Amino acid sequence: MIELRHLTRVYAGVPVVDDVSLNVPEGEITALVGTSGSGKTTLLRMINRLVEPTTGQVLIGGQDVAGQPVHLLRRRIGYVIQGVGLFPHHSVARNIATVPRLLGWPPAQIGARVDELLQLFQLDPATFRNRMPHQLSGGQAQRVGVARALAARPDLLLLDEPFGALDAIGRARAQADLRGVQRQLGTTMILVTHDINEAVQLGDRIAVMDHGRILQHDRPERILTDPATPFVQALIGPGERAFHLLSLSAVLGMTQPGQAQGPAIPREASLRDALAECLWSGRDALPVEGGGIVTLAALRAHARQAPE
Numbered sequence: 495m496i497e498l499r500h501l502t503r504v505y506a507g508v509p510v511v512d513d514v515s516l517n518v519p520e521g522e523i524t525a526l527v528g529t530s531g532s533g534k535t536t537l538l539r540m541i542n543r544l545v546e547p548t549t550g551q552v553l554i555g556g557q558d559v560a561g562q563p564v565h566l567l568r569r570r571i572g573y574v575i576q577g578v579g580l581f582p583h584h585s586v587a588r589n590i591a592t593v594p595r596l597l598g599w600p601p602a603q604i605g606a607r608v609d610e611l612l613q614l615f616q617l618d619p620a621t622f623r624n625r626m627p628h629q630l631s632g633g634q635a636q637r638v639g640v641a642r643a644l645a646a647r648p649d650l651l652l653l654d655e656p657f658g659a660l661d662a663i664g665r666a667r668a669q670a671d672l673r674g675v676q677r678q679l680g681t682t683m684i685l686v687t688h689d690i691n692e693a694v695q696l697g698d699r700i701a702v703m704d705h706g707r708i709l710q711h712d713r714p715e716r717i718l719t720d721p722a723t724p725f726v727q728a729l730i731g732p733g734e735r736a737f738h739l740l741s742l743s744a745v746l747g748m749t750q751p752g753q754a755q756g757p758a759i760p761r762e763a764s765l766r767d768a769l770a771e772c773l774w775s776g777r778d779a780l781p782v783e784g785g786g787i788v789t790l791a792a793l794r795a796h797a798r799q800a801p802e
């Protein structure tokens with residue numbers, strides 16, 4: 495567990511992070527979302543001590559980070575920023591191996607870890623291991639950046655707008671990869687984003703920030719159906735709420751017995767995808783791959799459902 499206790503950072507007499515207390519559970523992604531200048535980056539950087547708090551504490555596994563040598567702390571905390579910052583004169587493999595080398599891992603173990611991570615990010619090791627950063631697309635470079643941050647199995651991964659520079663398709667792919675890798679490795683992650691869509695897609699929990707304070711910290715479903723303040727409601731965008739809710743669940747959980755016409759939808763597709771397909775193809779029900787159907791009526795009911 496990562497505990498932020500009464501964290502405050504003051505610049506020129508103005509608190510840009512203002513008495514923030516937050517518990518980040520292990521093994522989950524917490525998305526920190528808010529408008530530009532709300533203090534997200536400053537809050538994130540106080541966790542790995544790139545910014546020192548004016549007052550307050552950060553505890554990781556019960557230990558105050560203030561008492562730990564910074565270079566040791568940062569080896570345990572991965573950090574990914576927009577634009578990646580890969581070392582331009584080092585190969586992909588050498589970039590990913592940065593922290594394991596610092597830690598003195600045996601070369602065979604480093605090589606195996608590099609290949610394992612490349613595979614996790616769907617980059618064929620034989621093709622990508624020896625490439626130089628300038629030979630990668632933006633999306634590939636971003637994935638290598640995340641792989642590098644994960645190489646030495648950090649306790650925590652901090653991500654600051656990691657996909658901000660990618661186009662929509664690259665971003666969707668990188669988000670899906672990150673989600674998959676997080677599920678597989680169980681790494682605790684804190685993700686800063688100004689994109690509520692990204693927060694809903696990736697966050698097991700979402701913390702909404704405004705003017706240096708956390709306005710609401712909860713499961714995405716709760717944030718969507720029960721926004722704590724008008725600001726949170728405005729950030730979600732009332733017109734998008736139903737679609738966000740549908741994007742949180744898969745077709746699999748909404749499948750019912752029956753027959754329907756036309757092409758089938760994959761079981762792992764989101765309910766939002768199913769709705770889009772119903773509207774696009776003019777169907778009231780879709781067959782689901784592997785059996786059963788999903789109906790427009792069920793989708794409509796789900797989009798209005800308040801969480802229990």
Ligand SMILES: Nc1ncnc2c1ncn2[C@@H]1O[C@H](COP(=O)(O)OP(=O)(O)OP(=O)(O)O)[C@@H](O)[C@H]1O
Pocket residue numbers: 505510528529530531532533534535536537688
């Ligand atoms: N080193 C600094 N000195 C003075 N002011 C700073 C410093 N770093 C950040 N600030 C100010 O603190 C406020 C919060 O900045 P921060 O970068 O944490 O916000 P953010 O929510 O991450 O914004 P963005 O989404 O635009 O990156 C801003 O008003 C910024 O100008």
